[in-house]
Amino acid sequence: MEFHHFEMKDKDYINSFFGEHHYQQCDCSFNTLFLWQHAYSTMWAVEDNILFVRAGRGDMAYFMPPFEGKGASFVHGLEIIRKHLEDMGKPFRLMGASPWVVEQIKQLCPGKYEFEEDRDDFEYIYKTSDLIRLPGKKFRMKKNHLNGFLRTYPDYVYEPITHENMEEVKQASAEWFKRHGDIEDEEYSIGLCFDNWDALGVKGAVIRIYGKIEAFTIGDKMNDQVAHIHFEKANPEIRGLYQAINRDFILHEFADTEFVNREEDLGVPGLRQAKMEYNPDHFAEKYNVVLAGTLGK
Template identity: 65%
Template sequence: MYTEQIYKEMGIIEFHPFRIEDKKMIDGFFRIHHYEQIDCTFNTLFIWQKAHDTSWAVQDNILFIRAGHGKDLFFLPPFAKEEEEFKHGLDLIHEELDKLGMPFRLKSASRWVTEQIERLLPGKYDFIEDRDNEEYVYRTADMISLPGKKLRMKKNHLNAFLRQYGGDYTYESITKENMEDAKAGIHEWFERHGDIEEEEEAMKICFDNWDELGVKGAIIRIYGKVEAFTNGDLVNERMAHIIFEKANPNIRGLYQAINRDFLIHEFADTEFVNREEDLGIEGLREAKMGYNPDHLTEKFDVVLKKSSD
């Protein structure tokens, strides 16, 4: 297994860990295009960098994102402003991986990216759909009102919650005054549901850098006890992103309530909301499909055709 030191010695591009002071610069690369994927947001890359061995570099005015290690090392597509810079970015990734003795692989390439690659370098690459990592995008208004037959069951759950707890629950935006209560509530959730170390660590990083990341959050209390937590940010001006959402599963309709109330209070002016991928987990896929997504963010792995040199 390659270590970071070996990468540094053998590679041609100098990579760095994500630091909060890098946010403005890195966001500047993502802002060029209206990306839908959360992979193309500083906040996601920053809070999950330990879990996914993610690092960044800028060379020749191109942003490179590298993740994984050993035989699982891969790059995101290069983030470049001009067409020729994009082609140059692909060349640099080839050189980097060749020097490390690893095959060329990009992940999280959107349909737009694959079309550009095929147009610029026809016949050189294969594009393999990565369904398990495609993100679910919903219309914000639908997630608030839960209209129609397809969302009737979700609406029934919400109505059941409101009938039982309508006068006994409170919604609170997260502030400095209630953040410790939010942390305690989410810690209790993790204790009840087992040790999900990587997720809990990512959430801690999010709390520790709350203001700098510009995230928003909320809790729901029932009889004064924190029973649900959520937070999110913006992928772009049209799309909200739910980062974490946790609720007591024994309280019917609580998930629907925290989702609805959070969008109403914080992101009602967005058109879409990204609720991330299902990772190929059958129950999670069923739950996400049950909310009738508007579309999925298509994602592809990009590899060299076997016949290519």
């Protein structure tokens, strides 16, 4: 297979392989794969009308499940991956397999593969209406934070990201990363997003307090049903600011969707707690897939 880096010219072609299903996983979209290819060494290839996405370095190389185009064979895609990794001297490993993919493999290839839940990679899917309204007792703490912010900063300004304020947003992003330590991969991805803003078709917003940008966020629609928040940064010393930017952005840009994907927690305890406190409706579950008899080896 001939693998390629993700480039903007390939966006429509690659997304055409994701258009067969209403995926809720954010990595089943060109924008995510493009923005994070540097961090995960992600590349793509197409063979026999099947999209292959390979990632990882060295012995940690893996594939996402094959994305077959119309008339293509999913099982054939699995065999191509197996042969490719075998030729590289690497073990067979799929990551990011959804429950639907797992069931397909079990039905089409009985006994050939084993499966392992990857809870740290589960993506959090929320009801759009919940994130806008914060209804009921289960959102009381979040609603209290938001109300505290609204009382303290009644004159705050919500503002879409445009070409007119882009340089100021870039500076606010650089200052955030300077204050919060070196998160090089994420800072690089945000920079790539700013540099390809129109071509990616993303939307963004900021909150200003006394004229200064204290929070910004960037997202898009994965499909008509699901919005995806790529990045969200705020001054953690301002109570309720994260709740405000989250609510306002979804209300202004994605109120017509059913769900919002706010990505995984990576197994970070504090991040998991924060995401669970928003009461996800469900998860985009993910599983690792290996050859039968090799799990844990």
